[in-house]
Amino acid sequence: MAQEGIHDLGHSRLDTDREARTGDPEVVYGAGKTPEQVVEILAALHEAHPDRAVLATRVTEQAVDAVVAALSGAVVDTVAGAVTLGPLPTARGTVAVVSAGTSDAPVAAEAALTARVFGAGVQQVNDVGVSGLHRVMGVRDDLAAADCLVVVAGMEGALPSVVGGLTGVPLVAVPTSVGYGASFGGLAALLAMLNSCAPGVTVVNIDNGFGAGVFAARVARNARDRT
Amino acid sequence: MAQEGIHDLGHSRLDTDREARTGDPEVVYGAGKTPEQVVEILAALHEAHPDRAVLATRVTEQAVDAVVAALSGAVVDTVAGAVTLGPLPTARGTVAVVSAGTSDAPVAAEAALTARVFGAGVQQVNDVGVSGLHRVMGVRDDLAAADCLVVVAGMEGALPSVVGGLTGVPLVAVPTSVGYGASFGGLAALLAMLNSCAPGVTVVNIDNGFGAGVFAARVARNARDRT
Amino acid sequence: MAQEGIHDLGHSRLDTDREARTGDPEVVYGAGKTPEQVVEILAALHEAHPDRAVLATRVTEQAVDAVVAALSGAVVDTVAGAVTLGPLPTARGTVAVVSAGTSDAPVAAEAALTARVFGAGVQQVNDVGVSGLHRVMGVRDDLAAADCLVVVAGMEGALPSVVGGLTGVPLVAVPTSVGYGASFGGLAALLAMLNSCAPGVTVVNIDNGFGAGVFAARVARNARDRT
Amino acid sequence: MAQEGIHDLGHSRLDTDREARTGDPEVVYGAGKTPEQVVEILAALHEAHPDRAVLATRVTEQAVDAVVAALSGAVVDTVAGAVTLGPLPTARGTVAVVSAGTSDAPVAAEAALTARVFGAGVQQVNDVGVSGLHRVMGVRDDLAAADCLVVVAGMEGALPSVVGGLTGVPLVAVPTSVGYGASFGGLAALLAMLNSCAPGVTVVNIDNGFGAGVFAARVARNARDRT
Amino acid sequence: MAQEGIHDLGHSRLDTDREARTGDPEVVYGAGKTPEQVVEILAALHEAHPDRAVLATRVTEQAVDAVVAALSGAVVDTVAGAVTLGPLPTARGTVAVVSAGTSDAPVAAEAALTARVFGAGVQQVNDVGVSGLHRVMGVRDDLAAADCLVVVAGMEGALPSVVGGLTGVPLVAVPTSVGYGASFGGLAALLAMLNSCAPGVTVVNIDNGFGAGVFAARVARNARDRT
Amino acid sequence: MAQEGIHDLGHSRLDTDREARTGDPEVVYGAGKTPEQVVEILAALHEAHPDRAVLATRVTEQAVDAVVAALSGAVVDTVAGAVTLGPLPTARGTVAVVSAGTSDAPVAAEAALTARVFGAGVQQVNDVGVSGLHRVMGVRDDLAAADCLVVVAGMEGALPSVVGGLTGVPLVAVPTSVGYGASFGGLAALLAMLNSCAPGVTVVNIDNGFGAGVFAARVARNARDRT
């Protein structure tokens, strides 16, 4: 069953037609894959897209070591737990990635790196939770200047509602699994974001910095120049 | 089985010992009771506590009519859906009741009336949701001057986290069932409030303005003078 | 407590500063409001923004009648259950609103109308559920030409994943409460969309056509020209 | 209490009457059993059914080692995590096992092996998720030629709806626990499949490749010849 | 956008290609449709498939009246809440529909009628709940003689496990919303059936007699003759 | 299919063998049955068991009227919403039915009546909720003298834990749907009772006074004399 648009590695069938359809190549989701599989898929994607960075997310330490040993030029983002191979595309537009607490850093980093790999410029603002409003108020102008916002928060997930009331920039909210007890693994933050009283807040899965980064980059790189 | 501290009405056994134990008389929870039962219990409680207002909450329109017809001196709070009979106690301390949206008004009114019946002064601030922060920032000094805060919000329930970051006044959060879809009848707001990143936020049941009012009044009336 | 940026109607405090902050005026969420309140708020918003349509959503039949009787120039969208007052802004960019089944029509209509009120052009495509793939394949080029997609589906909520694999246009998914049994009021579709295997799908609350329309319009009206 | 139709091993009481009642012998569910128990039960079942393969599923590595050491002729399927002992029955009819992603492979393998042990022929098609529709469209004729389909998917679980719209072959959907966050261990995929808009989709428990394989084999081996 | 394989009624776009793809025409799901819409769609489907019965399920009393008034030849099944128009196909194979309690009758009737419309013969056995085992034991031979079983039960949903241990006939379980309290609208029965200890039980959505009937008919009409 | 031990009424198949197997005749569960069906089944059960009361529970007002009109000798318990026909058996042993609040009365009454119909003596104690402990402490000796306790409570469901710590009498807890918000229809009380720290508390479904009454009567009527 050799099919066009598919690169069959045995364990996986790469969707090499994806860039033609959607503008961006496939990405390696590292969770549940062996280090060897991550290396092999990343190499195959790089070969198919030599002029543009390809990305592996949720990569274990073992897989990071295997990638670094096998693929010269691989760049590791330890906070995001991700690896890139190949040159980043020229940045168009700006994504601002805002996070509420220290523990949200890995998800924010995944969003930021993904947005860069998908062609947007990124500005990151960390640790501006709503219990100290002066922190988010202090960066209000930076937020208003972005083409798309990614707002990352765990616990009660209130930050997107506050930010969404300050600007009209399109806003993607990312709930994280930071919390305990009745946070139920991020469910509390997810529900809060889905019920935001600020109009126009959209939401992705818990801890899904990747998805938010893809979406925000697509918005930002297509935005008209604001200067 | 005639027991001390119990007034047996047949359908209900009033806990006439409660004021001695807890400082406050029993309250009529009107939901699920017939108009006749509400009238009868309210009258019995008033007879036991003639010098201090007794309260019936969640009273249907039919029961309101029956109470007004049967008990002269009954005072109706139509927003709260509640009735009082007898003079309010002298107010000690101040409870500030803050609500996020127009639809939260009945719950906020129940909290405010209850706090007055339980002996506190009340200041009410409505419609200061987090998607327009200037509204809550504008009343910041009033909030800081209170002895206890009751913060009422539905949807994503973010207001207690924002208020809790602005002052150190003890804060009781009341989630409401205002919302739709993934609000799941107030569950989203409840979970958000339980996971608040602002330290020292406590929570009551969904739509439980009564419980918040009782608690806040007990805190406020025991507070030392702040002048 | 007269505050700048607030128009106090007693029952509601309008956020008249919102357009300055976010680029768009406040909207009347009609659920739970009396016909009189809807009329009064809509009139006040229209007065504050005479040159640009203001919007009331989730308006009951009684409120529609009251609005039509009181406010000449009000335009009713019966499928969306919404009313506008004032001229629509000039459309910039294109939002494509795609829905899976006949019963999803009200949510899709709310999204479409909202996007228009918020300044985008709209193309609507109905009844292209995944159990007959030729229907969505037949409109593939229209989808790829839009600046932002709104994909509306109930039951198993699979349509966003299929559409998200066909194009790289930013995609907002709207789960609906269409279904029964283990759909749990739209929860099944909501979870499916949050777990979409297509990268870059974002999600709003169940039946929240309004939120999707706001977001998509903001993306589309800021998009660079594609011709 | 020596009973007919029961082989008592102390820790377990084998249902040796099952083949007479249902046409198929009992199977060893390896989870939670010691390697010694797996060996002992497998041997006892093999002795009772020497002419037909008996099956142990969800077998740990330790149990696999113990079985291989103790029972000559045991065949291990490492992807499925299962062991067979004895000759496979002659295949009648065809089950097509289709899976959405690489990580669904163990569940698909369990379904495939089970269907073979229960007497059907099997064709396996991997990694044809809905975000790249050309992959499933490319195998459409193979699917239509089967007597029963087993469709395995995690995350949003959309594949059965797509496949179910392409053919009228009886289709058993298997949700997997592949995913994170709001997948809630496979719940999202399970609910999606139960709410499929394609008529005639049935569902088994999360990760229950075994159950799907049993069911599909029973359908396929009783199907009339299609040539 | 006139597309092949689609009959556009304005409110709905009929999938007239479905019989070619799947062997069976589309069905009218009456819930949420107006009587006029049900009549119009049913008429259009009948026109497209004059030689074979078309089906409308979950039809309200008003819609039944409208159909009977407008479409001569329409046949009403009041227990199932369904209508057919046109001659039933010749029955091939046998589906046995078994239900646990009196209140499960509408779901069982929907399954039985659907199976007939989709081309199978049907035998129905009612009120054989597990708390009186002699009832199900008394029909054991009838069950074993069928080509596919549909087992309908609410409350604890135990009947499929008992029946599934008695025969090896493919078995589709249908949980119903019959019950109260911790049945949670059929969730208890649904979970029980998904966890059945009898191998090879598959499950459909709560109250989904239609889906079970479609599936079972497809299995039965393709089964080889057993005589 | 005429079967021994079954009385077929068309809509229902009575399990007339049940008394032989379990010691007690079948009971009419009135919910979801028409008044005519309730009358017909009750009459048939009475005819089969003329010397012993038969019972119908959850009977609507309409069905009560129909029963009273059709069956002379029928006795109505309006609080329990139940009807009996025929003489109560001689009481053996004592069941004490204890309830926490006024609103729990219907469930407690159903339990009490059922216990009497199943052959036990009953002592009822109402409105002894844990927020006024003196009420339950005052009846402690009565509780300790019973052969089995049925403890009925809604809201937080704490009463069984308190009572279970006071005596060693076997205790069946009945959660009720009394409450609102995060009571989730009785789920809070159900979970509390299942997690009781008092050893030996067993639980039935929410509002299932009938089941508790059956169980308690069976325990009490088999208890040895305590005098």
Add this chain to the structure above:
Amino acid sequence: MAQEGIHDLGHSRLDTDREARTGDPEVVYGAGKTPEQVVEILAALHEAHPDRAVLATRVTEQAVDAVVAALSGAVVDTVAGAVTLGPLPTARGTVAVVSAGTSDAPVAAEAALTARVFGAGVQQVNDVGVSGLHRVMGVRDDLAAADCLVVVAGMEGALPSVVGGLTGVPLVAVPTSVGYGASFGGLAALLAMLNSCAPGVTVVNIDNGFGAGVFAARVARNARDRT
């Protein structure tokens, strides 16, 4: 605060008054306690009740070793994960403990041992799941001869409904956490048992063999002689 009826060990305050109130001494719940604590509490309880066995449940291997080393006469039940110290009371009445599958053995063993420690005789019947009904039918007379039944099952939890239809002996159902996927840690079995269609089934917490054993022993030891 030295209180009567309390033996204060520092980490725990033993309820030495419990036997006087309830007829049975306190039991050591070993989960979450250190081996030293288990030894110390068990020794203290044994000293307070030298003539009657005291019990520790959910004891880790380390705690078992510590107990055996420190307390001569301690008897270990390895299947139940429990330890007793002191002579078992004379057995009165009979509890039959019935379990559905091999993996339910630890819970069944805990129930059986607890019932013996609380003064009942016990008969144990293992591995009689409903998918092979002949197994439970074969022990029907033994079940009918008991004074109380404890029925233990995981997965779909159907066994109590089947057994409850066979006899009128009081029946306590114990759901276990045996299962995977949509069993949700025993929730499926718990809900099934709460919704049993067999009248008079009561339920305890998931895996709570201890609670079932306490309850059943209290019923059995108070039962009148049946000879």
Add this chain to the structure above:
Amino acid sequence: MAQEGIHDLGHSRLDTDREARTGDPEVVYGAGKTPEQVVEILAALHEAHPDRAVLATRVTEQAVDAVVAALSGAVVDTVAGAVTLGPLPTARGTVAVVSAGTSDAPVAAEAALTARVFGAGVQQVNDVGVSGLHRVMGVRDDLAAADCLVVVAGMEGALPSVVGGLTGVPLVAVPTSVGYGASFGGLAALLAMLNSCAPGVTVVNIDNGFGAGVFAARVARNARDRT
């Protein structure tokens, strides 16, 4: 972006303005932080507030060791899993911390230490669960003498309802994750406390001794003298 009121450590941005706003400095939430981070933040907070104890909660053993090694004067509370640095403030008012069982000790200890760090005096009462009421009755006067109560309980969470009926002192309930099975990680206790029939009970997140301690200290230190 150097902002006033923020001390930027790179990994965290300390809210040094918090004491000015709320009266109390920020606290280190140790979960998910490295030992080095805990040391660094604690040192920075101590430097900013040298005259008043600063607190780190949920500190791992490794972090405790690192703190003790690096920061002379650090005081470890091993039961609470917390560390303080600097002198405790003078105690004003009294918080009584009451817990139901031995396993609730860590949460109770966290509440007690936090209340002391936030400026209140504390009285602790352990192991007074409701299954032995004499234990809580014996400390009734101590409870009534406090300015605020913190009541800690797992399992069915009944203790706050009992205590709340004994006194009118403001009461904060803390559900703990102590329990198993249908406790669902503390959910049962949480729901019970939210539905307490005792008026004026407020609740914090599961295991959130810290939040309860903050709140109670704020109430107690502002309470008027009661002598």
